[in-house]
Amino acid sequence: MRVLIFDEIEYDNKIKHCCELMSQFLLDPRIRINYFKKFRGYYLDTTSGAYQTIFHCPFCCSKLPQNLMEEYYKILEKEYNIDDPHDEEQENIIPEEFKSDEWWKKRNL
Numbered sequence: 001m002r003v004l005i006f007d008e009i010e011y012d013n014k015i016k017h018c019c020e021l022m023s024q025f026l027l028d029p030r031i032r033i034n035y036f037k038k039f040r041g042y043y044l045d046t047t048s049g050a051y052q053t054i055f056h057c058p059f060c061c062s063k064l065p066q067n068l069m070e071e072y073y074k075i076l077e078k079e080y081n082i083d084d085p086h087d088e089e090q091e092n093i094i095p096e097e098f099k100s101d102e103w104w105k106k107r108n109l
């Protein structure tokens with residue numbers, strides 16, 4: 001089980017989500033739902049501080065796009081030999097494209 005570090009939750013209102021309610025609630029800090037574009041993942045922010053992945057939109061019931069977190073770690077390890085991106089030394093060699101949604105868009109995932 002990997003430890004999730006959400007260091008860069010962003011509220012990017014240019015991203016198209018499944019429905020208007022999802023877009024609206026992602027921008028509302030009172031609603032504990034987040035989109036992490038680096039992983040293309042939707043998460044519920046629980047009161048214990050943990051993030052729970054969600055697979056369907058709670059508002060319109062659409063199936064959400066595949067979460068790419070596992071792929072992210074796999075590609076970093078395979079292509080860049082980075083097996084622990086949260087390690088301080090390895091963190092410094094993570095290519096820039098892996099700090100946003102650029103890596104998966106470039107690979108058409």
Ligand SMILES: [Zn+2]
Binds near residue numbers: 017061
């Ligand atoms: Zn929706």
